[in-house]
Amino acid sequence: MLPADVSETRSALDELDHALLDLIARRRALVGALFVKKRALGLPLVDPMREVELLADRRVYAERQGVPADLAEVIFRAILEDSHTRT
Numbered sequence: 001m002l003p004a005d006v007s008e009t010r011s012a013l014d015e016l017d018h019a020l021l022d023l024i025a026r027r028r029a030l031v032g033a034l035f036v037k038k039r040a041l042g043l044p045l046v047d048p049m050r051e052v053e054l055l056a057d058r059r060v061y062a063e064r065q066g067v068p069a070d071l072a073e074v075i076f077r078a079i080l081e082d083s084h085t086r087t
């Protein structure tokens with residue numbers, strides 16, 4: 001049996017991870033909506049320059065929050081790869 005404070009901390013982590021996944025689902029829905037708009041306008045779905053800027057921005061923002069910039073880049077590269085599979 002784990003001490004109560006360990007179980008409570010695990011529950012808090014479960015809740016937080018679910019919140020992160022809720023945000024990812026919201027982001028995916030926004031990207032889907034953006035792709036619909038871009039298709040209607042005949043714009044390229046993937047924008048490499050925007051992705052370079054986005055990754056640089058997320059690295060800076062992460063560091064400000066005390067999150068390693070390299071971790072932020074790994075996460076957002078995975079997110080961008082997921083966006084690419086939806087084009």
Ligand SMILES: C=C(O[C@@H]1C=C(C(=O)O)C=C[C@H]1O)C(=O)O
Binds near residue numbers: 034047048051079
């Ligand atoms: C979201 C956009 O479209 C694509 C998907 C992106 C994403 O998942 O964040 C970023 C750049 C684009 O390649 C955009 O143009 O801003």
